[in-house]
Amino acid sequence: MRSMVKLAATTASVLLAGIAIATPAQAAADSKHTGRSGCFNWSWADGISTTTVYFHNICDHKATINIWWKDGAVEYMKAATVAADGKGNLKHTGDVKSIDG
Numbered sequence: 001m002r003s004m005v006k007l008a009a010t011t012a013s014v015l016l017a018g019i020a021i022a023t024p025a026q027a028a029a030d031s032k033h034t035g036r037s038g039c040f041n042w043s044w045a046d047g048i049s050t051t052t053v054y055f056h057n058i059c060d061h062k063a064t065i066n067i068w069w070k071d072g073a074v075e076y077m078k079a080a081t082v083a084a085d086g087k088g089n090l091k092h093t094g095d096v097k098s099i100d101g
Contacts, residue, residue: 037065037099039057040058040063041055041056044096050094051091051092053090054087057085063081063084066078066099067096068097069095069096069097071094072094076094
């Protein structure tokens with residue numbers, strides 16, 4: 001009987017440890033988005049009520065990035081003009097729909 005209780009406790013500990021380790025790593029991997037569009041490298045992580053897109057102009061001239069968000073049935077577009085090798089970010093409610101740079 002004692003060995004059965006010990007085995008059950010060990011199995012439960014291993015399962016809980018596996019869940020605690022896997023869940024945050026999986027969530028982080030699923031929520032990060034990276035890419036390139038025209039002159040820009042960009043990235044964002046899924047937010048709860050807002051999303052911030054970070055970008056870097058990798059061209060040797062000024063360029064404009066356009067980011068479209070979708071919040072329910074409404075779509076928004078924000079743009080930023082960035083100097084060569086410049087960095088910036090844009091934040092809005094909803095989810096990122098597309099990026100053009």
